[in-house]
Amino acid sequence: MYKRHLPPAHYSLKIQSFSLLSTSNADKYESGVFEAGGYNWRLSLYPNGDKDNNGLGYISLYLSIEETNKLPHGWEVDVNYKLFVYDKIRDTYLTIQDGDGAVRSFHDLKTQWGFSQFLSLETFKEASNGYLVGDSCIFGAEVFVIKSTGKWESLTMIKDPPNKTFTWKMQSFSKLDQSIYYSDAFTVGESRCYLVIKTFLPREKVYRECNLRVLDQLNDTHKERKNCHWVTGSENSWGFPDFMSLEDLHKPSKGFIYNDVLIVEVQFLVVSAVKVVGV
Structure with a gap:
C-alpha cells in the first residue's frame, strides 16, 4: 500500500452520491467493461463491504475478467494488477497491490481477484483523508497481463x-x-x-x-x-x-x-x- 500522483493507467470509476449507493438495495456496483492487455475486465465495488468474505465495515473492491466465453478451452491469464482510490485533497492515489506485486492467475475456476477489506469505511469516510469529498469518490485499476515470449x-x-x-x-x-x-x-x-x-x-x-x-x-x-x-x-x-x-x-x-x-x-x-x- 502506497500513494502516488500518477492516475490509474487503464480505468477510473467515479461515483457521485456515494451515500445513496450505500443505502440502496444493491450490495455491489459493477463497472463497465474495459480492455487491458488484450482482455476485458470489470471492477466490482461493495460500498458496505462483501459480507460473505469478511468485508463488513470495509469497502470491498474486486477485478473480474469478462467475456470468458470467447477465450479458448483451458484458458489462463496471469496478471499483475493494482487497485486505487483517489485522495482529492492531496491529489494522490492510494495504491493497493495484491501480495506485494504477486502475479495472480485468472481461469475458469477463479475469474475474480481483489480485496474484501480494501479500505475501512471509517478511514474512507473521514473527511481529512480526502477519499470521499462532496459525497463523490474515484476508484481505479491497472492490469498488466504477463505473456511469455518463449525467449x-x-x-x-x-x-x-x-x-x-x-x-x-x-x-x-x-x-x-x-x-x-x-x-x-x-x-x-x-x-x-x-x-x-x-x-x-x-x-x-x-x-x-x-x-x-x-x-x-x-x-x-x-x-x-x-x-x-x-x-x-x-x-x-x-x-x-x-x-x-x-x-x-x-x-x-x-x-x-x-x-x-x-x-x-x-x-x-x-x-x-x-x-x-x-x-
Whole structure:
C-alpha cells in the first residue's frame, strides 16, 4: 500500500452520491467493461463491504475478467494488477497491490481477484483523508497481463577452451605500413575471433579471460598481460592501448622483433558461450 500522483493507467470509476449507493438495495456496483492487455475486465465495488468474505465495515473492491466465453478451452491469464482510490485533497492515489506485486492467475475456476477489506469505511469516510469529498469518490485499476515470449538465454563459462592458444607471426614487420592489421580468423569456444594490431571492431556479448603476449624470440622473456573483459554491444574488442612501449618493441636485445618477424600470441583461459532461444 502506497500513494502516488500518477492516475490509474487503464480505468477510473467515479461515483457521485456515494451515500445513496450505500443505502440502496444493491450490495455491489459493477463497472463497465474495459480492455487491458488484450482482455476485458470489470471492477466490482461493495460500498458496505462483501459480507460473505469478511468485508463488513470495509469497502470491498474486486477485478473480474469478462467475456470468458470467447477465450479458448483451458484458458489462463496471469496478471499483475493494482487497485486505487483517489485522495482529492492531496491529489494522490492510494495504491493497493495484491501480495506485494504477486502475479495472480485468472481461469475458469477463479475469474475474480481483489480485496474484501480494501479500505475501512471509517478511514474512507473521514473527511481529512480526502477519499470521499462532496459525497463523490474515484476508484481505479491497472492490469498488466504477463505473456511469455518463449525467449530465454543460457550462459556457459568454459575454462581452458579447445584451441585456446593462437599465435600470429607477422613477417617483414618493418615494412608494414597500414594503421590496422587483422590476423586470420580463429575459433575459441563458439566465438569467431581475430587478433588486431592497433584498433578494434563492434558486436556480440561474450566473456574473455586471456593472456596476451608478444614473444621474446631470443630469451623467452615474453611480454605478457592478462585481460578479463565482457564484450557487449558496440564494444566488442579489448586489449591494451599501452601494452608495451615502441622503444622496448624495437630494442634488439629484447628479442621481440627478430629477423624482421614479430610474433603475437593469445591464450584463452575462460570464455563464455551464450545460447539464445526464441529470437
